[in-house]
Each structure stands twice: as structure tokens, then as C-alpha cells.
Amino acid sequence: MAEKTFTRKQVAEQGTNKNVLFVINNDVYDVTKFIDEHPGGHEVLIAVTGKDGTEEWEDVGHSLDAKELMVKYKVGTIVAEERVEVKKKQYNWSNNNTTDTSDSGLLSSWKFPLLLGIVVTVLYSYLFT
Ligand code: HEM
Numbered sequence: 001m002a003e004k005t006f007t008r009k010q011v012a013e014q015g016t017n018k019n020v021l022f023v024i025n026n027d028v029y030d031v032t033k034f035i036d037e038h039p040g041g042h043e044v045l046i047a048v049t050g051k052d053g054t055e056e057w058e059d060v061g062h063s064l065d066a067k068e069l070m071v072k073y074k075v076g077t078i079v080a081e082e083r084v085e086v087k088k089k090q091y092n093w094s095n096n097n098t099t100d101t102s103d104s105g106l107l108s109s110w111k112f113p114l115l116l117g118i119v120v121t122v123l124y125s126y127l128f129t
Contacts, residue, residue, distance in 0.1 A: 004028075004076030008052070011078075015050025021075070023052040026083045028076045054086075 006014075006028045015021035020032045022045075035042035040060065048056055062070075077083075 005079045006076050007079050008082050012050045017046055017049065020045050020049045022048045022050065023078060024054050024057045024070070025086045026078045027074050028078065029070060029073045030075045031073050034073055052084075 006023075008023065011021055011023055011028055018032070019030070020035055021028065021030050023029075031038070031045055035045050038045055044056070
């Protein structure tokens with residue numbers, strides 16, 4: 001089944017107070033029927049109608065339940081040439097971790113347990129032999 005595609009201009013034109021349509025992570029959602037049930041209130045959803053609400057959505061830190069629920073309101077995706085890179089905020093720290101500190105830190109990888117083993121062995125031989 002081919003997914004419906006939208007340009008950002010189409011979302012801007014079709015998204016109104018009465019037809020609450022917005023973009024989150026390159027997908028298009030129509031929450032017109034959901035606004036009165038939204039735990040965060042209808043105003044915030046109407047505020048992003050016709051726009052890209054990815055940042056606002058991420059800032060709230062929506063739960064897994066909310067993520068499962070939003071699938072129900074997905075009506076399409078943004079055309080390939082207008083998609084933006086989806087930032088994975090929660091993984092940034094671990095990316096930095098692997099690139100920046102690489103293998104050099106004392107506490108990283110196998111070095112710390114090895115050092116601890118040597119210290120314990122030396123102490124043991126001093127104390128008990
Ligand atoms: C299809 C889209 C959306 C769905 C299904 C959805 C669903 C939900 C749900 C289930 C909650 C309750 C808390 C949780 O489970 O995380 C919630 C809270 C909230 N949402 Fe949404 N939401 C959507 C889009 C948005 C957008 C675009 C915004 C901002 C512009 C927004 C702002 C909020 C706020 C401010 C709260 C209240 C958080 C709190 O009280 O701590 N939501 N939403």
C-alpha cells in the first residue's frame with residue numbers, strides 16, 4: 001500500500017484550526033479527532049497546525065504510550081526531497097562517548113579491571129607471604 005506523501009507547503013496549506021495537521025519526524029499527522037482527548041490540551045496541538053512540531057513533541061518527552069497512540073493519527077509522510085535528518089537526542093551522549101574518549105581512559109574497557117587485579121595481587125603477596 002503506497003503511503004500518501006505531502007510537501008511541507010501542502011501541510012501548511014491544509015493545516016488549520018479545524019483540520020489539525022502537522023509534521024513530526026518527517027511523518028504527517030491529522031489529530032483533528034484527537035485534540036479534545038490530548039492530555040497536553042488542544043491549544044498546543046493547534047499551535048503547531050500546518051507546521052513541523054518535532055521539536056515541541058520531543059521537548060515534552062512523550063511516553064511510549066503516546067508514541068504508540070500517534071501511529072493511529074499518521075496520514076502520510078513528507079516527500080523524499082523535503083525530509084530532514086531526524087535527530088536522536090537521547091543517543092547523542094553515547095555517540096560522543098564512543099568517538100571522543102575512544103579507548104584511552106583508565107576506566108574504559110579492560111584496563112581498569114586489569115589494574116585492579118595487579119594491585120590486589122601485589123597487596124595479597126605483601127600481606128600474606
Ligand atoms: C500525534 C501526536 C501526539 C500524541 C498522540 C500525543 C499524546 C500525548 C499523550 C498520551 C500525553 C500524556 C503524557 C504521555 O503519555 O507522554 C501527552 C502529553 C502532552 N503533550 Fe502530546 N501528543 C501528540 C503531540 C503533541 C505535540 C505536537 C505537542 C506540542 C506542540 C504536545 C504537547 C504535549 C504536552 C505539553 C503534554 C503534557 C505533558 C505533561 O503534562 O507533563 N503533544 N501527549
